[in-house]
Structure formats: C-alpha cells, structure tokens
Amino acid sequence: MSLKIAANMSAVAYHIIDGAFTFPYAVDAHSAVARHPGEWSHEPWSVEATERAFQEAGTELEPLSAEEQAALDEHAKAVAEANARLKAFREEKAAEKAKAAQAAADEALVKSPGPQPVRRPFGRKGEPTAAELKMMRAKEHEDNLAAAEAKGAKVTR
Numbered sequence: 001m002s003l004k005i006a007a008n009m010s011a012v013a014y015h016i017i018d019g020a021f022t023f024p025y026a027v028d029a030h031s032a033v034a035r036h037p038g039e040w041s042h043e044p045w046s047v048e049a050t051e052r053a054f055q056e057a058g059t060e061l062e063p064l065s066a067e068e069q070a071a072l073d074e075h076a077k078a079v080a081e082a083n084a085r086l087k088a089f090r091e092e093k094a095a096e097k098a099k100a101a102q103a104a105a106d107e108a109l110v111k112s113p114g115p116q117p118v119r120r121p122f123g124r125k126g127e128p129t130a131a132e133l134k135m136m137r138a139k140e141h142e143d144n145l146a147a148a149e150a151k152g153a154k155v156t157r
Helices: 026-035 047-057 066-111 130-150
Strands: 011-015 019-023
Touching: 011 026, 019 026
Parallel strands: none
Antiparallel strands: 011 019
16 A cells, blocks of 8 residues: 655644644644644744743743844734735625625516416405415426426426
C-alpha cells in the first residue's frame, strides 16, 4: 500500500513562533489547532493574540523595537482602511443582491395568474363540498405536473 499526497488534501496552519506551515493533510492541520490552540491557529497570529498566548503560557515576550512597532502600526492602519473598504463593498453587494431578489420576485408575480374564483363543478351554486374541493386540488396538481413536464422538468408521478 502506498501513501498518496495530493495538493488538494493539504492545509495551512500557523505556528505561534514559526509561522505558516503546510500540512500534507487538512486533518493534521485541524488536529494541531484543536489539540494545541495556544500554539497553532487557522489564521495568522496577530500581535494581541501572540501576547495573550505567551501570557497564558507564563512566558515573557521581547519588547518590540521602534521599527517593528512602526511596521505594526502601519499594518494596523492599512487593515483598518481595508476593512472600511470591504464593509462598503459588502453593503453594496448586499444591496445589489436584495435588488436582484426583488426583481426576481416581481418577475414571478408578473408571470403568475391572478386569483381564480372557486367554481363548483357542473355549474352548481353555493360552496363546494369537501369531495369537490379534493377533486379540484387533484386536478390542479395534475395541471401543475403537466406544466412542469411541458417546460422540460423531469416529473415522477
């Protein structure tokens, strides 16, 4: 029996110190994160998360240099700007999706027949009986199946 490793089976997990690591199998990455959440993550470790993990482990972190702090501040600013742009983009897409859903609902309404008055068979007056209502529902169901077959849908009777 041979071991086959395909590219679509791998997954990336992030180690708190070593960074990104590609596991040959996704189950291994999920296992590492589940068993050692203070050491592995599915997302890259943020500075706050790293500090929190080190504090929970009782380990001291080296203080950041001025260049490192400036780079982190610049990155945080870029992330905030990107989040603002993404929020606007998502709101725009949600509005477009709602507009498209409303248009689809309007098209369905336009194509649908209006309410039909309930008529008793053979032109009799008064409210239909339970048997007549059952017969009318069965006829409506058969008509709907026939219409679906006419449109090319596969229907089982």
